[in-house]
Amino acid sequence: MKNERLLGFVRSFSSFLAVDRSEPAILVEGARLLASLVEQDDWLQEEFARPDPTFYQQYLLYADPLERFSMVSFVWGPGQKTPVHDHMTWGLIGMLRGQELDTRFHLQADGSLKPGETRILAPGQVAYVSPATHDVHQVANYYSDQTSISIHVYGGNIGRISRHVFDPSTGTPKTFISGYGNDVVPNLWR
Amino acid sequence: MKNERLLGFVRSFSSFLAVDRSEPAILVEGARLLASLVEQDDWLQEEFARPDPTFYQQYLLYADPLERFSMVSFVWGPGQKTPVHDHMTWGLIGMLRGQELDTRFHLQADGSLKPGETRILAPGQVAYVSPATHDVHQVANYYSDQTSISIHVYGGNIGRISRHVFDPSTGTPKTFISGYGNDVVPNLWR
Ligand SMILES: [Fe+3]
Ligand SMILES: [Fe+3]
Numbered sequence A, B: 001m002k003n004e005r006l007l008g009f010v011r012s013f014s015s016f017l018a019v020d021r022s023e024p025a026i027l028v029e030g031a032r033l034l035a036s037l038v039e040q041d042d043w044l045q046e047e048f049a050r051p052d053p054t055f056y057q058q059y060l061l062y063a064d065p066l067e068r069f070s071m072v073s074f075v076w077g078p079g080q081k082t083p084v085h086d087h088m089t090w091g092l093i094g095m096l097r098g099q100e101l102d103t104r105f106h107l108q109a110d111g112s113l114k115p116g117e118t119r120i121l122a123p124g125q126v127a128y129v130s131p132a133t134h135d136v137h138q139v140a141n142y143y144s145d146q147t148s149i150s151i152h153v154y155g156g157n158i159g160r161i162s163r164h165v166f167d168p169s170t171g172t173p174k175t176f177i178s179g180y181g182n183d184v185v186p187n188l189w190r
């Protein structure tokens, strides 16, 4: 059963969310479960770990039918990076393979967005974003010569949420809905 | 969005089951939702509709992470049929394409199982099984020259349930766990 670990996460997190929870409680428990999921890199099916030569890939792994949470694998080809963007919901990032560079952006008095703290995520590490604290960042593959993969969990169906990318020099937002690249998701019982 | 209809079923049925329900209520509401799912045959992804030359196929379409229900597509090649079997949980059968012949089996005083009522299911029709009423049947493709497909919903994770096939002449049960043939399931948001 390759997907046993992924099933374990989905099952535990679904049970946890079945009770009404506050965001801080969700982030603490979610980070604990996600850290345990990414502490070993032996479970992600190859078709959800495949980089694309041109764009970073976001593969849906699981979404709650009532959209209480979703999980994706983010697959970075060498040197790939996101635009500066927000999420409009909490998000957890668990590093599975390779490393990524996470840069937070902060709104300035003139409306522009300035890069602030950066963090390099190594395998097994977990980070988060949230509209309640900081929601705007840019993420890049730390490597210019290898694939990196992180597992993200969001407080909604991330592929369907209307959110924003920003031109940091002006701060101008552009609405976007990311969608998903994959027609199929893992069978958790295989 | 090809999977919109499937998503609609999963979402509605998940919401319905979130409240504790009696089996009769589940069967009534489940049959209503399933009838509406199979009333049009324009949504099942080709890879979950593919017959195998030798064996009938059972593709997982969705399973609740807490195993409150599961959904499969049953794909019958020409002339294929199941052994006489039980389910150990309620099950709903919605006919999507082609026709199937459903034969109920009844326990006799000498321990053997005798075929009783038969029913031909046409597209759009819904039938059910249940340990509370009759749980032992045999299902066959009605056609010897074309594929038939039905969509099944069960009150548990059917691929993981320990249940039985029977030799009808003696009634001797053999334990079996069906498993699933597919490594991936539909992305409900595509
Ligand atoms: Fe992000
Ligand atoms: Fe059956």
Ligand SMILES: [Mg+2]
Binding pocket: A184, B184
């Ligand atoms: Mg495939």
